[in-house]
Amino acid sequence: MSLSERKLRILQAIIGDFIYSGEPVGSRTLSKKYDMGVSPATIRNEMSDLEEMGFLTHPHTSAGRIPSDKAYRLYVNNLMEKRELSEEQKRMISEKLHDNVTEFQETIQHAAKLLSEITNLTSFAMTPKPDADKLKYINLLPVDESTVVLMTVAESGKVSNTAIKMSVPYTDENLQLLSKSMTYNFKGKTISEALTQDIIESFKNDIAALGLLGENIMPNFMKTLENMLNVDLYMDGLTNIFSIPEYNDIDKAKMFLEMFNKKDDFAKKLMERDDGVIITIGEENGGELMPDCSLITATYHVDGKLVGKIGVIGPTRMKYDEVTSVIEYMTQNLNDTFKLTGGKE
């Protein structure tokens, strides 16, 4: 059996109707609401075929049809049309993400917030994993007799620092020596590279002469590097899930919100996704996420290089066309913004 033109039209109508109403779609409704040119009986026959082909199911005998994950996949790949954003939406987005941008983190948070407001879904925004970010400058600064600040600057402009309580005495010269040596050894290396065991080891040999001082500093340096590799994940619009009838069930809502407790797992999942706008529907997400959820992610770029992600998570019954349009428009804006400020943090 093949997907005739008419079958496609019916399928599209069912998906469209169901996405908006959330109610199973019956043959009579379909023929009345959309001018199909055929009787309900004919539509029933087609629906029956579509069900056999795996595009539709029905919750119980006397209910209308609802689209399967497979149907949504077809819809997203072939049937869906791009939506143009309203001027109002465009204005809101560029206002929040373009003008008056001061802090990187703040902009990313705004993006998440905006995305959830516009889509009425749960949104998230993740800062780039600075895998490719190279170290540029390392400095140890004496603050008082027992405190030294270790400052690490990366090429992206990211700065990280730790105040170190010194358990051994030190001189300014020693600190400078160590700073220079560290900068010399690690400059140009990516953060992940710097963290590899043998580089650390070989450096430790280099500075053996400095004895306890180096031993005091190194664990802090490594921790700083690890911190620099962390990504931040902001989520917003969590309670939006409650406005969706399908999740008007405590247990489902609870499962959904638990995800929030496992932010790290979720971040990891996000990082594994490809670049560009990626849509995964229902089962495609693997069992860990909620079964009846779809996930849409998109990537934005900082300085044309570092890659962060924004996206939404919601029921498989979501307005894919609108949501993807909004996300695309937002990533374009983020790209512009972070090109101009140069990823300033």
Next chain:
Amino acid sequence: MSLSERKLRILQAIIGDFIYSGEPVGSRTLSKKYDMGVSPATIRNEMSDLEEMGFLTHPHTSAGRIPSDKAYRLYVNNLMEKRELSEEQKRMISEKLHDNVTEFQETIQHAAKLLSEITNLTSFAMTPKPDADKLKYINLLPVDESTVVLMTVAESGKVSNTAIKMSVPYTDENLQLLSKSMTYNFKGKTISEALTQDIIESFKNDIAALGLLGENIMPNFMKTLENMLNVDLYMDGLTNIFSIPEYNDIDKAKMFLEMFNKKDDFAKKLMERDDGVIITIGEENGGELMPDCSLITATYHVDGKLVGKIGVIGPTRMKYDEVTSVIEYMTQNLNDTFKLTGGKE
């Protein structure tokens, strides 16, 4: 009418029973379960008196009695007995909060997590507002021809920095001059003091000689100071609210979780509370929080000075005795921990 010994015993039994069961307590249940020595009829009379006095209500005519906010207040102030924590709980707490403490933020997060796990409520932990924290050291470091890092260190050991993209040329000497001048002017001042308008103004006059350089730096400096004043608020166990029958209602749960979106408001509310263990019950919280919620907060100290807060939020029907004991024990542990590490961040 006065609170006789017997009335108090009955009230205590009702509160105790209701806290554990969540079901309205009837006279028969009470006389059977707790050895009251009087018949249900007598208890009914006493209950009727207690209701008249405002300690009890009943949801409908044929239901048992439930305690009012006033009753909980009496319970918390006079009737409640301290609970000893189990060895297991003590072990868990000191393990997470005492041993292997490396990062301040991390420890605070662990505290929140632990608190929600032990109490099965929603918990939070707030870092201290560094009102009294004094500036110690300010430095401007050249990174490359267009980037300067501004580093600000406070007495608590807190370090904050910003990478500044310079729009004007600068020399190392100018930077050093400015660093020295800033340290000289702001050292010993609290962060809030440093942010007051006239101090900033007078300083601006001081450095007028440096012209554009100063103008480039000052806004960033002020933003850094503002950032240093921010507190972090971690929440945990949000989904615990779903296990409480009273909140097994989508709308209530939603209202509760919305609080999470207004973290700033909540943080502000927390900061206004007095030191020590503070319990506010139901209406006492003011209308903003959920009406049927109680809030328990406690303060912990860093270096014996800075004051942070941890606590829980849950239904007025909560195990006040257990929860306060746990919170008290945890703050003691946090105090110890942050005495030892000296508030290292």
Next chain:
DNA sequence: GTTAGCACTCATGCTCAGTGAGTGCTAACA
């Protein structure tokens, strides 16, 4: 002051019939 007895209330849970939106099948039609 305490208690037994009794009428009364009211949420809860159950059954049962009616309703309506939907299906699948069959037979007739173009």
Next chain:
DNA sequence: TGTTAGCACTCACTGAGCATGAGTGCTAAC
């Protein structure tokens, strides 16, 4: 051969009616 009308059937949903039981308040007797 594809399309359609007709019809029997399914099944979630709703609301009425009823029994149940936990609880109260009141009264009169102890």
